[in-house]
Amino acid sequence: MSRIGKLPIEIPQGIKVNITKDNVVEAKGPMGELTQKVDPDIELKIEDNILTLVRPTEQKRHKAMHGLYRSLLNNMIVGVSKGFEVKQELVGVGYRATSNGQILELSVGYSHVIYLEIPDEVKVEAVTEKRQNPIITLKSADKQLIGHVAAKIRSFRKPEPYKGKGIKFVGEQLRRKAGKAAAS
Numbered sequence: 506m507s508r509i510g511k512l513p514i515e516i517p518q519g520i521k522v523n524i525t526k527d528n529v530v531e532a533k534g535p536m537g538e539l540t541q542k543v544d545p546d547i548e549l550k551i552e553d554n555i556l557t558l559v560r561p562t563e564q565k566r567h568k569a570m571h572g573l574y575r576s577l578l579n580n581m582i583v584g585v586s587k588g589f590e591v592k593q594e595l596v597g598v599g600y601r602a603t604s605n606g607q608i609l610e611l612s613v614g615y616s617h618v619i620y621l622e623i624p625d626e627v628k629v630e631a632v633t634e635k636r637q638n639p640i641i642t643l644k645s646a647d648k649q650l651i652g653h654v655a656a657k658i659r660s661f662r663k664p665e666p667y668k669g670k671g672i673k674f675v676g677e678q679l680r681r682k683a684g685k686a687a688a689s
Contacts, residue, residue: 534585
């Protein structure tokens with residue numbers, strides 16, 4: 506059996522989970538509201554605030570979907586109860602980030618400033634302290650969407666391996682390379 510798929514999902518107090526007849530799961534909580542369509546082959550059961558997923562056969566396709574949908578539903582429930590947060594750091598001389606509402610303004614070494622419109626479901630905050638690298642903080646209930654937005658921001662200037670300049674996640678370890686050897 507799938508190790509991930511067979512794990513039960515505990516539904517915290519204050520979270521409402523509803524399963525419709527066409528296998529659409531709706532979750533509502535203090536951080537927002539999310540929905541996820543589940544394959545009709547996977548059976549969903551809610552008993553005593555515990556959501557379980559049951560697959561019909563041991564086919565490879567059913568095993569794969571069992572673990573996938575369990576992870577998606579768990580992320581959904583964690584998202585509407587606690588939410589997700591991603592922090593990114595701009596490393597480089599003159600690199601700046603400012604946020605005006607849902608518009609993120611990045612200056613990362615190009616001849617122009619990059620303006621990125623952030624979806625309404627994601628809250629963005631850019632903090633710049635003196636003598637510190639600017640930090641971009643993204644908060645959302647949707648883990649998939651926040652990861653997509655973070656990847657898009659990082660794609661504007663990926664960290665390079667020699668000096669480590671670029672946009673990286675806070676706490677990320679970069680693989681560094683040695684530069685040119687001095688002439689002997």
